[in-house]
Amino acid sequence: MFIHPLKKNANTKDALQRIQLNLDKQKVLTNHIKSLLPSGLAEHCLHVTLSDSKITLYTDSSMWASKLLYLRKSILAQAAKKLEQPVTNFRVKVLANDYFKSEPSKLLKPSTDTLNNMSEGCSTIKDGQLKDSLSRLIKTLKG
Secondary structure, three states, X not given: OOOOOOOOOOOHHXXXXXXXXXXXXXXXXXXXXXXXXXXXXXXXXXXXXXXXXXXXXXXOOHHHHHHHHHOHHHHHHHHHHHHOOOXXXXXXXXXXXXXXXXXXXXXXXXXXXXXXXXXXXXXXXXXXXXXXXXXXXXXXXXX
């Protein structure tokens, strides 16, 4: 359903309008498909596209993808009825978790008191390998 917006000698404004129109259609389709799903599952259906007779749902994890695939037949039937065109192919794609992170998580370092307590506790450990490992960890955390 996506038409390349920038053809030779095309007006940029027209191209942007076509892109916006396509996005609006996809939003309507996404909302319709979400209305067919149970509420807990609908919130994990992030976006829906339709190309020829193939519908693609985008979700945020493989667990939700498998649940969407389980409902494939009913979604296809109801989508075809609503769109008044045959929809025969169904695909679910999982978007990477990094896609949803707005900013990288910050590493929290232990306080100086915590590191001192760890050092004191390390001196009481009798297992040499464990003591060496904990010593290296404390040294790394102190930076």
